[in-house]
Amino acid sequence: MAEKAKKSGEKKKVKTYKYKYYEIGDEKLKRSRKFCPKCGAGVFMAQHKDRLSCGKCGYSESTIVKK
Numbered sequence: 001m002a003e004k005a006k007k008s009g010e011k012k013k014v015k016t017y018k019y020k021y022y023e024i025g026d027e028k029l030k031r032s033r034k035f036c037p038k039c040g041a042g043v044f045m046a047q048h049k050d051r052l053s054c055g056k057c058g059y060s061e062s063t064i065v066k067k
């Protein structure tokens with residue numbers, strides 16, 4: 001009867017997989033580091049886990065590939 005209640009202590013923790021992102025992102029970063037299309041060559045986009053952004057003009061671009 002009370003078996004279900006016993007398990008209530010097991011809370012699922014949602015982990016953030018930052019490390020995973022970096023692992024993948026790092027390789028991508030080295031190969032496809034982009035310049036800001038607005039500022040032009042010489043201004044690199046800052047890498048975030050799912051997008052690039054320009055610190056100069058604020059332009060941002062998603063790096064998630066949509067199918």
Ligand SMILES: [Zn+2]
Nearest residue numbers: 036039054057
């Ligand atoms: Zn820019």
